[in-house]
Amino acid sequence: MTETRTILIADDDRAIRTVLSQALSRAGYNVRATSSAATLWRWVEDGEGDLVITDVVMPDENGLDLLPRMKRVRPDLRVVVMSAQSTFTTAVKAAQRGAFEYLPKPFDLKELLAVAERALAQPATALPPDDGQEAGERLPLVGRSPAMQEIYRTVARLTTADLTVMVTGESGTGKELIARALHDYGKRRTGPFVAINMAAIPRELIESELFGHERGAFTGALTRGIGRFEQAAGGTLFLDEIGDMPPEAQTRLLRVLQEGEFTTVGGRSPVKANVRIVAATHRDLRAAIRAGLFREDLFYRLNVVPIRLPPLRERTEDIPLLARHFLERARASGLPAKSLSPEALERLKRHAWPGNARELENLMRRLAALYPQEIIGEEAVSAELAEADAPTDGAPRSAETLEQAVERHLKLFMAAHKDGMPVRDLHERVISEVERPLLRLALSATRGNQIKAAALLGLNRNTLRKKLKDLDLPVVRGLT
Known part of the structure; x- marks a missing residue:
């Protein structure tokens, strides 16, 4: 028994x-x-x-x-x-x-x-040896959403391992923060943390940047150059935007991961690669593999432990916590102490955040620097978001839905009139102002053909004619 x-x-x-x-x-x-x-x-x-x-x-x-x-x-x-x-x-x-x-x-x-x-x-493991380097109470990652809790647990498990990690996520989600957390709380925390952004290095220089070069290896190589692999020896090498690495460099990186050593550009003697690799990308590498732009064998070497960072729009419950965190960071850097009203926090949660957490941090610093009030309200937040979203070249706001655009304009309109006489017939006024551009665009798209415009809008032709008349929009004759 x-x-x-x-x-x-x-x-x-x-x-x-x-x-x-x-x-x-x-x-x-x-x-x-x-x-x-x-x-x-x-x-x-x-x-x-x-x-x-x-x-x-x-x-x-x-x-x-x-x-x-x-x-x-x-x-x-x-x-x-x-x-x-x-x-x-x-x-x-x-x-x-x-x-x-x-x-x-x-x-x-x-x-x-x-x-x-x-x-x-399962058999238990003994307590890891205490090297006296326990991390302090910093918060490199912020959020209490289920998605972030799972990331915390994954990163925590990896602090006692030395596995290669692939971090994916949109720009601004904090991929480098994950890499730094893996380093700062991991076995290699006493070594250097070295980062290189593949998208920022000219293609012809990437191999030299990664592996170093010997004197005379190419025109202009007057001395021996130390590459990032050597700089990161004993620590962590963060390869950001790995999806932008050119094919020839991918081949050399694969060889390093397979053999654990590399040669400098122009060199002959192998050098031991004593680094932990953390790679990151905002690209779909599987699609890049199908397109022949990324090596499948390199992908599997890098993707030993995958970590996906969710965009901010998928964890809106974290926005108030992040906003307060960024305001505190702004205060610590010398900007005035600020807080946000409950309405302002709700407004933040309704924004699409195409720039993710980086966009939110920039907004918090801007609010702290530009607004004199200690508690920043919804109107200020809406105004700053509208200014940030404003296109500079006539392009549409790609991340803003029609509902969000209408709501933003209505809030600005109502805020501007809150101290004056109440606006009458607001519902009718809003409907007419939305209908005007809609009907004009439908007629433009159908070259003035009212039958086609009515079909496009899902309206009866007579209904369309009546709306054009009521809104005092010109009726193009002869294009029925």
Whole structure:
């Protein structure tokens, strides 16, 4: 008969202890629950429990501080950390101190049961050696959306590994932040972090930039040049916009990844490549492979661990947190301290953010610098977004929907009239102003043919004629 496993729960929230105890008991486990870190420590010291599920914040001690002690006295004990402090730093600390898994609150009960089952089925690992270089309380990544929580957990797992990582995402989503986090919190954090943007280097110089060159290797090579691979020795090499790498450089990079060594341009002796590679791109590399622009074998060498960064429009719940974070960064750089009204935060969430987090940060710095009020309202935010979206060459606002454009204009119109006499018949006025350009464009597209224009608009021809008359729009004769 299989012995029933015991799970120890520590959480100062009685409701969470009750829910977890009932769920784990129904799953067939013995459960002991406490609100005290001291009680949990006593149980662990006494050899009780096969698995610990602990909160971070408890009245008498932080669960993360207790974790290394538990791992020292019970190296084989698996520990799952759960926390409402769902930041990147919390996830990394949990991984660095030997946690089997980190779960941000609120979590799905089915997921916790699956984690418990997996933890009890796998052999535990001992606490990683402490080199005294634990990361501080910086926040290199910000957000509490489910998508960001999954990224935190992935990056946290990779801090104890040295795998090649491919980061994908639109421009401005923070791909270099991921690369720096992997470096700053990883095994190579005492080494250099070296970044190179493939799109910014002339094609004929990329191989020299990456691998270095010998004196006389090409015209103008008067001395030996050190490449980025040598500069990053012992650390991390970040290959940004890898999709823009020319084919000949792709071939050389593939050889480095396969053989672990490279030769300089014009050199003969191989040099050991002692770097961790993190690559990034905003391009669809699979489409580039199909088009013959990117090597498939190189893609699979780089894409060992893929991390996709979602665009800001897919995690709008993170926008208020990011906005406050960027305003704080602006204040730390010497700009006045500012905050946003609730209405302003809601306005930010309705924007399309084609420039993603980078666009949001630039907006926050601009608001902090240009507006005197301490609490910035919706009108200021709308005005700045309208100015930023304004086309400079007659091109349309590609990221702005028709509804967003109409709403933006209406808010500016109503703000301009809020202190004057109320505007009468606003609904009728708005409808007529939207219909005018619509009818003009439909007639233009059909070269004045009202039958075709009516079909295009989904209107009866007589209805179209009446609208043209009511709106005092010219009727083109002879093109019916």
